[in-house]
Amino acid sequence: MKFTVTLKEVQHISNLTVEVDLTKNKIICIAGKNSVGKTTLVRAIRNLSINNTFQETAAPYIFNRDSSITYSFDDGREPIVFSYSKFVNSIDTKQNIPSDIRGLITVELPIPHGERFNHFQRLAGMDEQLRARISVGDYNTPNDLIIFLNSIYGGNRFDSLKEILIGRELYYFIIKDDEQRYYIREDYLSSGEYFLINLYKQFRKRTKLIVVDEIDISLDASAQVKLVEMLREYCQRYQVNILFTTHSLALIKTLLEGELYYAEAEELEVKIFQRSYNYIKSIMYGFKGWDRYILTEDECLQDYIEYLVSNETCFYKFQVIYIGGATQVIDLKNRNIEMNCFGEQQHVLAVLDGDQVGKGYLSDIDNVVFLPFDNIEMEIFRAYNESPEFPFLKPIEFHGGSDSKRAKSLFKMLLRTQYDGRNITFGDIYSYLETRSEDGVRLFKNELLTFLNVPK
Template identity: 25%
Template structure:
């Protein structure tokens, strides 16, 4: 229900605006960036739902979950035992909350004269009739949960037996002690939930847990682990597995599922009351470090369960996490992801964040360090193709300056693999999961397959043929290419020099035709001889290829190659944590539409 927090001053949150969606919200950042404090501010923006008889059982269950499974939320705001001013000396309004109905409330710091502690309370405007909205809130401090199976539920009678053994304790005092213990520990047992949560919801809790772990559980009680938390105790149908043997992650998973189902119970009960029907958000679930001790596969599966419950039962969810797996998945699912950046004595919020930046910040690495090994492999048929790709990339960089920073994200694999073999590898069902992390660029005389990350060089032919054919065109036309003053002419690549090279090209073709006349096999011979000739005059042929790229007739080919490379780059960059901003927009490389009518 909270749409926006405008924090004037609270701990390291200074002049900070945080916006939330009614669905899933993810907060990340290094330690010390006040992530838990934000959860506290959200929880502090509401008051408990009271006065509705039909929802009484729901609220008892929700209150029990908060009491049994987590530290009290207020302890997050109090911090040290000694008083520390949370607002850095700022007086008056320190927080403004905007709700989804566009109403707003301002909050001030309230100092307790009794114990030198403080609280954050609404600053009600006189005669305006303001009050805190009512909303059920569950806070799960998973980062503070520790899983132990050795502890047992607190036994009041056992403690009283030991107290009775003391000679100085009379019956009146013993009765008082019993009363105190019962009041303090009244929410210590699972019976509170069992009594108020209908059996069908308890069955759903156990079924959802079984969906994750393949373990069927039955409620028994809650264990108290020191002064830190309380955890569910249960038996299972699997020998050797119970609440004492499950992992900390599975323990936390059980807590989260219980919270979700309890908020579902509240939603379904509230639908019976017309006064609750117009509420956009029915409840708020706050989870501190959702990923705590959870295997990555559980993290993703749990995210999907939370998403399902958030959408179906109008639960606003805000969780913190350090898990790169969970953050990446949340971004892909279009969740509202915020990253808190530590700036020393304050933090800033990065709303428009990508996985590259998050990796960099959380791993405390520089962009150069992170990108050092983050390169997309490009497979080609041979070295000639790689040579021409370098020239094509230089051409594209001249036309699109933003492409220069993309070039560093590619790595040409130094291997010579035929086009048919490359196609087989990239289309193999077993290998496709890994190969999709690479790009295949075949010669232009084959077909592209964008779905399999296969594109082709411009030119609709193999590299040597493109160059040889264009050299023929240059020699047959009276153009500026052979004029004195051209750089290549000054280097000795004159018209006469080119004619002698052209004769070698013709000689290869004549030899091939002679072999065919003599009924001899010519398979692969012409390509082999062409490659040899190409490598003998590589520098000159690179100049010819650049001239081909600059020819107006080829601009549609270049634009089409550029567009295809853009597509496969953005399909593969995620696997290497390459930021989308490196190449977020493709460009029209040529201004004339006539020049690019083939793209």
């Protein structure tokens, strides 16, 4: 089932639509600059189950007569619409919201409205019942939760965690002294620890969509990184989705393809796109970085690759680097496995001239693409000598003994030659190359774009 929320004329947002496929059971992270509308989106999602969310958590006068929030599901049910009501000076609905919809989503807001920051008196009224049950040893050991917390924080400090079922709710505490039964209730743990316990509870309840604003705010960088690993596992185990916002680069860097999105404003319309880590790092923080690397033989091939993809929209930020010689390219690619100078091996592509196809040193080497010609200079040289349709008609004087040297000389001379009233450019030459092997160039370009984009 797909869940869609659409905001119109809410605070500074004229339009924002977010769709979540609840069948995916995955992580969805939304990053973005401050004030782009991330928290407003989270409030809007929470408003579906807690209808006074905006009255409790937002500043007044963020709505006007054109304001609305629409919640849609693709299972055939009627959309739920909250529109402006002058009686409450906010949005409201006259529709009945089914209990199964209210229970579908749980939301955790940031300071000062989040549960993790308002828990110190939460269990005060339960203390007498807890004390009585603990005194007679009437409690259990939540092994799965202990593994969850120890995995995130490291060590074994949660080994003494216990749970008690009172009514329909589970309550947690840490036994500090087995004889005296001295204990620490969950609401007296740190805000991060308490937050993780409550997050675990939501997974156990199999709430279909868990939404957390500023998930990193009460966790250190190490815990953030380990939390992502556990969330990925728990989403699959409990058939749950988790959508969260963050500003943490440490956390963002751990996310996989399809998990990371970026919210950006185009005038007053906010759009959310799937983006790469280095795109977000550059836009939000001004740090430069690359997601993909293309290693190739020489500067000419580097220029040709950049020419082919220059007018294409590539998902990943990339860098093309010429090394000097095919064997050196593969040597550096192999050394990357040990040195990790370019990151993960699948993020590095070797592009070689076509005359290297079938060479023995390439056996068992992954991520290698070949030019559809022996090499660029030699293909131009052959065309000049063989094709009566070679477009650059003026006779050209070039030097060199071997065909290879003459080809390089021809290429340089072409760039100094007038054609059709102007100097010949790299673009003229590269465009002509396509006529020599249209299918080969098309396949070569598609291989490059496949490497530089998320699979469709």
